[in-house]
Amino acid sequence: MSIEFKCPICEADIQIPDNTKPGERITCSSCYAQLGLYKFHGKWTIGCAFCKEPVFDPAACEECERRHERRKKLIEEGRL
Ligand SMILES: [Zn+2]
Ligand SMILES: [Zn+2]
Secondary structure (H helix, E strand, O other): OEEEEEOOOOOOEEEEEOOOOOOOEEEOOOOOOEEEEEEEOOEEEEEEOOOOOOOOOOOOOHHHHHHHHHHHHHHHOOOO
């Protein structure tokens, strides 16, 4: 069994095993976004893994994304 989410950044489908615990980090396999699984008002939500917001807010998480972009660059350059 798995829960299906859409990546809040690239909208790819993300399958998460339903034994994943709230707060666990999830990496989107298509854009490498660092997401977190949270329980918010009794519902499973995908939020930001950096600031622990249960709802991903592209405006508020701009800074988190910038950090992510830097990390992605490092990965692409093979430095991580
Ligand atoms: Zn994604
Ligand atoms: Zn954030």
